[in-house]
Amino acid sequence: MYRGSHSTQFADRTDAGRQLGERVREENIGADVVLAIPRGGLPLGRAVADALGVPLDVVIAKKIGAPGNPEFAIGAVAADGSIWLNDDVIQRQGISREYVAREREQKAAEARQKAERYRNGPPPELAGKRVLVVDDGVATGATVRACIERVRSEQPARIVLAVPVGSPRTIAELERMVDDAVVLETPPDFHAVGQYYRDFTQVTDEEAIEYLDAG
Incomplete structure (x- = not known):
């Protein structure tokens, strides 16, 4: 390393x-x-x-921004829905599971669209x-x-x-x-x-x- x-x-x-x-x-x-x-x-x-x-x-992957502060990432989601979340920040700010789920679906769709634009054919x-x-x-x-x-x-x-x-x-x-x-x-x-x-x-x-x- x-x-x-x-x-x-x-x-x-x-x-x-x-x-x-x-x-x-x-x-x-x-x-x-x-x-x-x-x-x-x-x-x-x-x-x-x-x-x-x-x-x-x-x-x-697309970043998931905090409510009202989209530049502050509370996580990110890849095109297939694979996700990483900053659980400490989400809990500390009281961000709802509904908000995270909604953003996850939307950002995953955006990531898929971007992948389709960039790539001619299936992923490796x-x-x-x-x-x-x-x-x-x-x-x-x-x-x-x-x-x-x-x-x-x-x-x-x-x-x-x-x-x-x-x-x-x-x-x-x-x-x-x-x-x-x-x-x-x-x-x-x-x-x-x-x-x-x-x-x-x-x-x-x-x-x-x-x-x-x-x-």
Whole structure:
């Protein structure tokens, strides 16, 4: 399990992806498929998949926001309904089960629609495969957690998380959910993923699909 600790700024997501791909190869971590988390994870996923010579696909989840504060994630749900919830926050804020169930159904539908837009054809078979999950960074980790649960539901042989930068606390929690992890940077003063990129321009859906189709 590789976890860096110094603080480097990446030029952009492709640069981060190249560095991540090199590190994954140095660590001799094999993979049968790379699953990127859209949209920001796709430039990195493309670089990592190319470095390993394996196919690139997507795993998609949508955040569930708190009532009246959609930017504050209380959980996330993947396209198949796989869900991760921050139970402590939900209980502390008194958020109803009805609200969570309603949001879960709606956000899962949105994730399915996004997957259909990105992908031509069925999703890859993951049972018995070595799966590498890639994103551009991890802050609270809500989306990544739901994506990992989504992958785990298909009983792969191995799940590895690969990200260039993340909150030390969140990364430590995520490491317990996967078989291995490669993280280039875990800065002790982490605040937001974007601060570790010189260019953190938002990736459009059209650009994300181009990365997916480039293999």
